[in-house]
Amino acid sequence: MKKWLIILCMLFLLVSCKPSEKLSIMVPQGSPAMTILGLDEDDYAIDIVNGPDPLVAAFGSMSHDAIIAPTNLGAKLYQSKEDYVLAGTVVWGNYHIISTSFVSNSLSQLTDKTIIVFGQNQTSDIIMKHLLAQYHVNATITYVDSVQTAVSEYMLDHTKIVMVAEPSLSKVKALVPETTSIDLQTLYADLHDGASYPQASIFVKKDLSDQRVNHLMDDLRSSINLVNDKSHDLLTKGITLGILDDILILEDAIEGSHLMFQTAQEAKSSIEDYFSVILELNSKLIGDALPNDSFYWSD
Helix, strand or coil, X not given: CHHHHHHHHHHHHHHHHCCCCCXXXXXXXXXXXXXXXXXXXXXXXXXXXXXXXXXXXHHHHCXXXXXXXXXXXXXXXXXXXXXXXXXXXXXXXXXXXXXXXXXXXXXXXXXXXXXXXXCCCCHHHHHHHHHHHHCCCCCEEEEECCHHHHHHHHHHCCCCEEEEECCHHHHHHHHCCCCEEEEHHHHHHHHCCCCCCCCEEEEEECCCCHHHHHHHHHHHHHHHHHHHCCCHHHHHHHHHCCCCCCHHHHHHHHHHHCEEEEEHHHHHHHHHHHHHHHHHHHHHHHCCCCCCHXXXXXX
């Protein structure tokens, strides 16, 4: 009997010491990918992807425990299928406009000028239109399909006024040092009592346990703090993961990416203000209505 008790105790210890399954996360390349650099690879299985299509597919197939995605995309998909809820916001606006022709940080200098903007009818377009309207600036917008195309346009003529996003901004400034940028997040905050636009958030499966979500939120907050402190180890990891190919440029890109963690409840008022702007200009981007309270995770 004693022998069997010893065997049972050993089996119990083996089971209790068995590491829990890794939590899977999908994240788009660029500023959002910076937020996960401090996550422990023993605890998290992370897939970094390019473009919105893999994100949409992941929401549909429920292939990952958590997905970092544009905040409005998560809201839109939630309206049709409530599988994922918003647990926290991680990127607070990484859009900038650039030119060598700027003489100040004021939008008024764009009056009667042409601005090259990527992503017609997407968040970038909404933010640009909102700011032009609120600052009473009459300008012409010309659209290109992607931030990469916008950068290419600028590299052909540095006097053009072009919208870009981090980390592309820092790469452009390294190539064209005379480039001046205007931070659209700062202009947005001036209009909204200091609140930023919650560009990218983390969405978790609705049935994920509170314990696992809380652990993820704590780890993300710590990761983002370390990235903002410009930890050399994390910057090196960022180069390995292909965010940029130069550690000094990646370091410069952190500030303009506006990385900050807030839980869903902490960010809720800023998210709703942001959604109200989208509803006014293109309601389809969030599914034609504000999501209900159950969209916001709470333990």
